[in-house]
Each structure stands twice: as structure tokens, then as C-alpha cells.
Amino acid sequence: MSSTVIQKDRTYNTRNGVYHHNQMVGLSYGQKMKATSGKGTMYLLHPTPELWTKVLPHRTQILYLPDISFISMWLDLVPGKKVIETGTGSGSFSHSIARNISPDGHLYTYEYHEQRFEKAKAEFEAHGLSNIVTSKHRDVIANGFDIENYVDAIFLDLPAPWEVIGASKKAFNKGVVGRICSFSPCIEQVQRTVLALNEHGFTGIRMYECLVRDFEAQHIPLPDISTAMDGAKVKFKKLQFEQKLAHKRKRLDTDSISTATTGNNSDASNSTNNGSSSYYRYSLASKCGQCETRGHTSYLTFAELVPILESTTVAVSGEKEEEAK
Ligand code: SAM
Numbered sequence: 109m110s111s112t113v114i115q116k117d118r119t120y121n122t123r124n125g126v127y128h129h130n131q132m133v134g135l136s137y138g139q140k141m142k143a144t145s146g147k148g149t150m151y152l153l154h155p156t157p158e159l160w161t162k163v164l165p166h167r168t169q170i171l172y173l174p175d176i177s178f179i180s181m182w183l184d185l186v187p188g189k190k191v192i193e194t195g196t197g198s199g200s201f202s203h204s205i206a207r208n209i210s211p212d213g214h215l216y217t218y219e220y221h222e223q224r225f226e227k228a229k230a231e232f233e234a235h236g237l238s239n240i241v242t243s244k245h246r247d248v249i250a251n252g253f254d255i256e257n258y259v260d261a262i263f264l265d266l267p268a269p270w271e272v273i274g275a276s277k278k279a280f281n282k283g284v285v286g287r288i289c290s291f292s293p294c295i296e297q298v299q300r301t302v303l304a305l306n307e308h309g310f311t312g313i314r315m316y317e318c319l320v321r322d323f324e325a326q327h328i329p330l331p332d333i334s335t336a337m338d339g340a341k342v343k344f345k346k347l348q349f350e351q352k353l354a355h356k357r358k359r360l361d362t363d364s365i366s367t368a369t370t371g372n373n374s375d376a377s378n379s380t381n382n383g384s385s386s387y388y389r390y391s392l393a394s395k396c397g398q399c400e401t402r403g404h405t406s407y408l409t410f411a412e413l414v415p416i417l418e419s420t421t422v423a424v425s426g427e428k429e430e431e432a433k
Contacts, residue, residue, distance in 0.1 A: 111155065111163040113234075124148025155235070157203035164231075167224050170200035171265070171291070174318045175405055180208055182410050183261040183287045187213055190259040192279055194218035194248045195266060199228040205263075206232075206240045215240060216255060220247040248272050253279045264290040269297065270304035277308050277413060286413035291406045298407045310411035317407050327390040 112120055118129040125143020127150065135141060137154040153159060158173060171179075179201075185191065185208040196202060196219035205215050219225040222245060229243040246254070249268060252275030262276045269290040280286030288310065290301045298315055305313050337346050 109159070109163055111160070119144075122146075122148060122150075157207045160203050160235075161200045164198055164200060165227075166198055167227060168195075168197035170198045172200075172405065174320065175291070175408065176201055176204050178316065178318055179263065179289050179291070179408060180204060182408075183263065183289055185209055185261060187211065189213045189261055190281070191215045192218070192253060192255065192259050192262045192276070194253075194264060194272070195220065196224065196228045196243065197265065198224075199231055201263065201265070202228065202232070202241060203235070203237070206237045210240055213240065214242065216242050216244060216253075216259070218244045218246050218248050218253065220245070248275065255279045257282050260284055260286060262286070262288045264288070266290075267297075268300075270300040273301070273304040273308050273310075277310075280413050282415050284415065288411050288413070290409045292409065293406045295407065298409050301409050305409070305411045309416075310413050312412040313409070314411075315407050315409045317404065319404060321396060323394045323396055325392060325394050328393045330389045330391050332389070 112129075114129045114132055116130065120127040120129065122143075125146025125148035127141060127148075128144050131144065132141065132152060135152055137152060140149050140151055142149050157176075161170065161173060161176070164170070183191070185205055187209060189209045190213060191205055191209060193202060193205060193215060194217065196217040199217075202215060202217050209215065217228070219228060225243060225245040232238060232241045232243060244254070249266070249271045252272070256278050258281050259279050260281060262279065264272060264276070266272065269292060273288075276288055288305075290298075292298050292301065302313055302315070337343070
């Protein structure tokens with residue numbers, strides 16, 4: 109999978125064939141296209157944040173979809189939200205944030221590495237996100253954020269997140285519950301961040317780790333009783349039972365029991381012994397494929413900043429004082 113900008117008379121070359129950009133014009137998204145030379149085919153897909161995360165040029169470690177979706181849910185990134193992200197890095201998460209908070213939200217993304225800042229800014233412009241994303245070239249640990257009492261959510265992907273918890277507190281809109289998430293690869297960073305969150309009065313502090321575990325869907329056969337009884341353990345008892353039954357029948361026969369009754373018994377015996385009449389039902393079940401968990405990228409520490417109601421002093425006396433209380 110790769111991303112390309114369609115340009116007149118250009119070709120896209122792969123080891124399975126050559127594709128002419130001119131022939132892509134006018135095709136629908138999702139359509140299959142044959143190589144002009146070579147045996148290959150490919151699909152033309154509409155760009156999305158999910159696809160961009162798969163093909164973007166890596167300038168740093170990036171966030172992937174399991175973490176992106178989990179963080180987006182916990183930070184409540186929905187249309188209209190004002191969000192801070194730092195550092196911008198390769199802009200993987202920024203694209204998802206921008207899509208989620210569109211059309212009337214805004215993302216302020218901070219990066220202190222100049223080239224990364226420039227590249228990310230150029231990409232946001234090229235992807236038509238300039239009205240949703242503001243890129244800022246700034247060292248947030250040294251200088252904090254240049255925003256106060258404004259944002260709903262803050263995402264930190266920094267080597268020392270605990271250093272910006274104080275600045276984050278200032279940036280939150282004090283009229284709403286602010287949500288913060290810090291993405292840290294090791295538990296020592298989590299511990300320091302949690303201490304800083306506690307010191308600054310954040311609540312609801314919790315930490316998660318997103319791990320990948322495969323589950324395989326399978327059809328499990330559910331044998332009926334008769335088939336199960338053919339199993340090794342039961343087989344011997346069944347044999348004993350049948351022998352006893354045969355013996356009993358023999359005795360009854362010799363005692364001249366009516367033909368009709370003997371016929372019924374014989375039918376029952378046939379149905380028990382008739383292996384071909386047994387059948388399997390199937391149930392859909394899931395089984396843990398590789399029973400080891402993989403995919404640790406980072407620990408996700410979440411917390412909330414709940415607005416504190418300002419206390420008001422009212423001068424009252426007598427009965428009114430009781431009412432006021
Ligand atoms: N979350 C990003 C993504 O999905 O593409 C990746 C972020 S990357 C791991 C961390 C970034 O933080 C780096 O680009 C680094 O330059 C930046 N950074 C580190 N310290 C910083 C600071 N004090 N101020 C601003 N940015 C900083």
C-alpha cells in the first residue's frame with residue numbers, strides 16, 4: 109500500500125506492473141485498476157486517517173490504530189472539541205484527531221524539532237487540514253503552551269510528560285471537564301506522570317495498555333448423545349448395557365412375550381446401534397489463536413480535570429443565614 113499524488117503523464121511503477129496516472133483520472137474510489145504493462149492489479153482508495161497511518165513517511169515512532177481508537181474514545185474526541193497534542197512527530201495521530209473533531213473543532217499540535225514541524229505543517233496543508241490544525245514550533249517543556257483556559261482535551265507523547273502537567277492545567281477550559289492522556293513506553297514514566305497529575309489536582313487517574321490478541325472463529329462439532337457414547341470411555345459401559353439388554357430380551361423371548369412388544373424393543377435397539385443415524389450439530393466458537401499477548405507500544409495514562417466551583421461570600425443574618433446555609 110502506498111500513497112501517491114496523481115500527476116499528468118506520470119507513472120506508478122511496481123514489480124507487478126506499471127500504472128499510468130492519466131488512466132486513474134475518472135475512475136471511482138474503490139475501483140480495481142489493471143496495470144498497463146505487467147500482470148498486476150490494484151485498488152484506488154480514498155485517503156483516510158487510517159490509511160495515512162499505514163503509509164506515512166516515518167520521521168519518529170508513531171501511534172497505530174489500536175491506541176489511536178482507544179485514546180480517541182477516552183478523550184471524547186468528537187466534533188467541536190478543542191485539542192492540544194504534543195509532540196506532533198510524524199502526524200499519525202494528528203490526522204485522526206482532525207477527522208474526529210471536524211468540522212468545527214480545532215487541533216493545536218506542538219513540535220520542537222524544526223524539520224518535523226515543517227514537514228508535518230506541509231502535510232496538513234497538502235491534505236486540506238489547515239482550517240482544523242494549527243502547527244506550532246515550540247518546546248513545550250521549556251515554554252509551556254501559548255493557550256490558556258481554552259481546550260477540552262490534551263494528548264502528550266513526550267519523553268518527560270510530567271514536566272508539562274502544570275502547563276496542561278492552565279490550557280484547559282475551566283468551564284468543562286478536561287481530559288488528558290499521556291502515552292509513555294515505560295512504567296517509570298507513568299509513575300512520575302501520575303505523581304504530577306495528583307499534585308495538580310487531576311482526578312480519575314487510570315492507566316491502560318493496549319495489547320493485541322488473535323481470536324480464531326471456529327465451527328465446533330457438537331455430537332449428539334448417541335455419537336458421544338461411541339467415545340472410548342463410554343464404549344465399554346455401552347457394550348455391557350447392550351449385552352444385559354440382549355440377555356434380558358432372550359429371557360423374555362423364551363418366556364413367550366407377545367411379538368408386538370418384541371418388535372418395539374428390536375426397533376429401539378436398532379436406533380441405538382445404527383451409527384449412520386447419528387449426526388453433528390455445529391456451534392460457532394472463538395479460540396485464542398496465539399495465546400501470547402503482543403503489541404506493547406506504550407502505557408496510556410488518563411486523567412480528568414474537574415472544574416472547581418468558586419465559593420461566593422454572601423453577607424446574611426438571622427433566618428436568612430439558615431436559608432443560605
Ligand atoms: N504521536 C506522534 C505520531 O503519532 O506521529 C509521534 C510523536 S513522537 C514519538 C514524539 C515527538 O515529540 C518527537 O517528534 C519529538 O521531537 C517531540 N518532542 C519531544 N520533546 C518535545 C518538547 N519538549 N516540545 C515539543 N515537542 C517535543
